[in-house]
Amino acid sequence: MHIDWAALGSVFGVSLVITVALVGLFTLGIVGLTKRESAAAQGNSAALAVSGAYACFALCAAAVGYGIFLIVA
Numbered sequence: 001m002h003i004d005w006a007a008l009g010s011v012f013g014v015s016l017v018i019t020v021a022l023v024g025l026f027t028l029g030i031v032g033l034t035k036r037e038s039a040a041a042q043g044n045s046a047a048l049a050v051s052g053a054y055a056c057f058a059l060c061a062a063a064v065g066y067g068i069f070l071i072v073a
Contacts, residue, residue: 022063029056 032053039046 018063022060025056025063026060029053029060032056 030053032049035049036046036053039049
């Protein structure tokens with residue numbers, strides 16, 4: 001049996017980068033929703049923060065959907 005260590009390392013590196021990026025994107029979405037709550041408490045509008053949060057969540061959902069598509073196809 002022969003193990004292609006370069007390919008294994010490449011898959012590990014890409015999966016690590018994608019995982020960190022998705023977690024960071026989801027975290028930005030949560031921060032955006034938190035800004036909405038703090039702005040509402042102060043009486044300000046936080047439409048940009050909410051729009052950005054929803055965009056982050058949509059990108060996360062798209063990435064998960066694409067991953068499921070790759071597994072099924």
